[in-house]
Amino acid sequence: MRDSYPSSSPPDQKGRAVLPDGTTHIDGEDDIVYVRKQVRDLASGIGFNLTDVTRIITAASELARNIYRYAGKGRMKYAVLHQRGAVGIELEFQDEGPGIADIPQAMEPGYTTSRGLGLGLPGSKRMMDEFHVWSEVGKGTIVTIRKWKRNN
């Protein structure tokens, strides 16, 4: 159960309005570019520093590409999190594709079942604060990532 405002997020500390939670569909290569843009707007809007914005975009790009590559289509759900005064971002990548048979193996750097570099899952994990994979063969995969804004 996540501690967030599901419908519309309140403004951040500086009083700027942040984007509401929502869903972006991933059906083709163009959608990967769109996901990157959307995540950039969302993360910058919350006030993440440039390096963290870049980390979040890169992780989202890898996970959106995995959906396109392995499942063909799926979606990214995004939410702004507010927890004990901390602000964060949550992105959930869902698909109804073939699923991952061996998650620990998929998390090893360099392991890939496509022509990729095998960096998507382990790399995304390193760049985020929280990372969770659910998958069932024949049913699909859900990867949830979170990053919290540092107070600096």
Next chain:
Amino acid sequence: MLDSNVSVLKLRGILFVTVPAEPGDDLINHLQQKILESMEQHEAKGLILDISTVSALDSFFARTIVETAQMVGLMGGRTVISGMRPEVAITATQLGLSLGNILTALNMDRALDMLEGLEEEEWDR
């Protein structure tokens, strides 16, 4: 349509290419093909690939850059990647990306010095 988004300039035997800020997969593949065609057409001896406008480098993009440099190498040219932003360098390293043996430079100016320096070394031999 894709063509208008990519420009390949040739100066003193070297190809100068600026990668667009938010390249999609199609555009990256197109860029690779256009670079290789230009290598042949202009009889270029090197390539400077500037990524200073690129704000996030993911593994597909990085792999295509490495491949392109290898292909340019097979055609007898040297590649220098220039202008990687600090936040992109941090993220790429954390992601585990490696640009292999490709030469890199802080900006296009330094990249040009590098390619011209290499050429002089080859003359000296």
